Amino acid sequence: MLIMRRDRFTVIGRETGCHIFEGDGTRPIREADIRVKYRGTRVEFPEEIGGWRHAVQEEERRKEALGLPHRWNNDRFAVERVVVTRTHLAEEPVVTLTLQDADYYDFLTTSLNLERKQRNGLTLRKQYLESEDPVHAPAWMNCSFGVNVALETGRDGKMLFSRRSAHVAGPNSSRWNSSANEGMARKHDLPEDGSPISLHAVARRALFEELAVHATDELDLELLGFGLDLDNHQWAAFFRAVLPGLDEDTLRLRWSRGVTDKWEHDRFEFVPADPESVLGFMAGEPAERWTPCAPALFYLALVRGAVRRAGGDPAARFEVETAEQRVVEARRP
Known part of the structure; x- marks a missing residue:
């Protein structure tokens, strides 16, 4: 059987844990071309994994009863599938995201146990992510969908990097x-009101809750x-x-003066938003201090900025590649 191996994004000579499923930064995906379908049915675990979730x-209930730090549950979404097509004439990307019901404990059940062996001797990672195409993993393996934003300040031309707090649960704390x-x-x-879920609205919520960017602030979001x-x-x-x-x-x-979710980050760095400065900052921090997908996000943001400055010419992406080469050369012994 042919197993689909998903390539990993590489930048400044480092291979990351991120696979770019769609997009190269040269053009945005229009809001009208994002179709989020929600099916109000709950994900169903195999019997053994359901036992893990119960545990x-x-x-968490035991720790709460004892007054200990614990993780509280909340309703989330599971990704059933992500499908990308193209418009007939302009070949613009059209993305259909299908979601089901899940919760935070569902997410913890799989995310904290990817290396745990089942009774069949296989870990979840081996069975569903390495022996099969991870893009097509069952919905109960996909109980997390995050919206990530690379922010630039227009008045002084800086890119913002945020370090997740050590108090945030999961493998990405302090990164x-x-x-x-x-x-x-x-x-x-x-x-x-039953209207479709908007990813752009989630991005605006993230900016407000974590960075105090208000609805009255002028915002260019792609x-x-x-x-x-x-x-x-x-x-x-x-x-x-x-x-x-x-x-x-x-x-x-x-x-x-206060931020809704101020506890999520413990450090911020503003870096000049030109490619060489941004990539230089990324290279200056050890690879293990980055979340898997952050480098890919900032790279795509740099490409988009270069393309827009060039009046929409997609070839401007090579300006970022050239800057990357300079950063790599400057750090060679």
Whole structure:
């Protein structure tokens, strides 16, 4: 049987744990071409994995009863499938994302147990992510979908890097990540009026809750693509956001006055948004200090910025490649 091996994004000589499923940064995916379908049916675990989930739930309840730190459950989505097609004439990407019901304990059940052996002797990673195409893993393996935003300040031309706090659960704590990141949740992102879920609305929520970017702030927001974290098996949407009227000083002043989810990050770095400076910052931090998909997100954002400055010429992406070569050469012994 032929097994589909998904390639891993590589930058500044480092192979990451991220597979870019769609998008190269040269053009955005239009909001009208994102079709999110929601099926209100809950994911179903195989019997053995369902037992693992029960154990997760009981352990968190035990810790809560004892007054210990614990993870609280919330309603999330499971990714049933992601399908990409093209429009007939312009060949613009059209993405259909189909979601089911899941919760945070469902996510913990698989994400914390990818290396755990089942009774058949196979780990979840081996059976569903290595022996099969991980893109087509069953929905119960896909109980996380994150919206990731690379933010640029327009007034002073800087890119924002955020380091996840050590208090955040999961394998990405204390690592450099996107400027803002938000996992989709049914409470916040499923419209009560029955209208479709909007990934752009989730991105705006992430910017507000984590970075205090308000609805009244001018915002240039583009969806650049989709990725799959092959290390932790999590789907992600990649956005580039530019705030024409804000700068580093203004944002830091806002943060000092309170942010809804201030606990999610413990450090921020503003770096000049030109390719050489951004890639130089990435190269200056060890590979293990990055989440798997953050480098891919920022690279796509750099490409998009170069293309827009060139009036839409996709060949401008090679400006980023040239800058990358300079960064690599400067760090050779």
